[in-house]
Amino acid sequence: MAKIFCVANQKGGVGKTTTTVNLAAGLAKVGQRVLVVDLDPQGNATMGSGIDKRTLELTVYDVLLESSSVAEAKQHSEKAGYDVLGANRELAGAEVELVSQERRERRLKTALSAVKDDYDFVLIDCPPSLSMLTLNGLCCAHGVVVPMQCEYFALEGLSDLVNTIKQVHANLNPDLQIIGLLRVMFDPRITLQNQVSDQLKSHFGDKVFDTVIPRNVRLAEAPSYGLPGVVFDPSSKGAQSFVEFAREMVRRVGSM
Ligand code: ADP
Ligand code: MG
Numbered sequence: 310m311a312k313i314f315c316v317a318n319q320k321g322g323v324g325k326t327t328t329t330v331n332l333a334a335g336l337a338k339v340g341q342r343v344l345v346v347d348l349d350p351q352g353n354a355t356m357g358s359g360i361d362k363r364t365l366e367l368t369v370y371d372v373l374l375e376s377s378s379v380a381e382a383k384q385h386s387e388k389a390g391y392d393v394l395g396a397n398r399e400l401a402g403a404e405v406e407l408v409s410q411e412r413r414e415r416r417l418k419t420a421l422s423a424v425k426d427d428y429d430f431v432l433i434d435c436p437p438s439l440s441m442l443t444l445n446g447l448c449c450a451h452g453v454v455v456p457m458q459c460e461y462f463a464l465e466g467l468s469d470l471v472n473t474i475k476q477v478h479a480n481l482n483p484d485l486q487i488i489g490l491l492r493v494m495f496d497p498r499i500t501l502q503n504q505v506s507d508q509l510k511s512h513f514g515d516k517v518f519d520t521v522i523p524r525n526v527r528l529a530e531a532p533s534y535g536l537p538g539v540v541f542d543p544s545s546k547g548a549q550s551f552v553e554f555a556r557e558m559v560r561r562v563g564s565m
């Protein structure tokens with residue numbers, strides 16, 4: 310049965326999408342069956358997996374509005390090595406359209422339960438907000454992976470997300486937990502980043518993943534080729550660290 314993880318952080322530009330597609334490609338590389346769900350209307354995870362969001366006939370939007378199943382709407386990315394339930398701008402309308410509907414925060418959960426035996430991992434790329442879309446992700450997840458940059462305000466921004474996760478855990482999804490904080494775009498030459506990294510470890514203990522993702526330009530270049538960095542340049546430091554992270558996730562899930 311698939312383990313479902315949200316990649317979430319309400320800040321934009323912190324590395325959610327990069328983490329989602331590269332963790333997915335890393336997991337595929339070590340033999341896991343993976344589905345990426347793009348819950349961001351920007352559709353970056355879709356494009357970054359080599360699926361053209363502009364030509365998609367069915368997306369996660371249709372799944373949320375219950376006019377399509379996941380099996381019908383998903384695409385297979387041959388190059389990336391995993392399946393993608395894509396998104397495009399249409400998804401921005403779902404927020405408003407769901408407001409008047411029943412079980413609106415559980416739409417994705419219901420839809421994913423039909424494919425739970427087809428995958429080992431489902432990774433959900435969340436938008437940079439704590440919206441109805443993110444809530445749909447959190448409602449179906451076993452865990453949340455929080456990518457963060459080791460910067461001065463990193464801890465401050467975290468408290469809103471932690472509170473939301475606590476509320477969802479208490480009211481909607483008792484399975485939900487923060488599986489871990491992932492340090493991304495890390496530059497060990499910067500003293501402040503080392504200090505914040507130490508702070509994170511003393512504050513969150515083993516909730517901080519052992520793997521650290523370095524700042525690496527190959528990871529930033531890969532999306533323009535429609536590929537995860539792990540596939541685009543497997544020998545790069547960034548790609549290697551994401552494959553390492555995939556192994557760490559497999560180990561953590563084994564002990565969940
Ligand atoms: P989010 O999904 O949280 O908005 P992205 O994953 O899109 O964040 O990352 C924001 C920007 O930072 C993108 O241009 C991406 O290519 C770049 N980036 C992300 N992770 C790294 C990294 N480890 N090294 C270098 N650039 C990165
Ligand atoms: Mg993103």
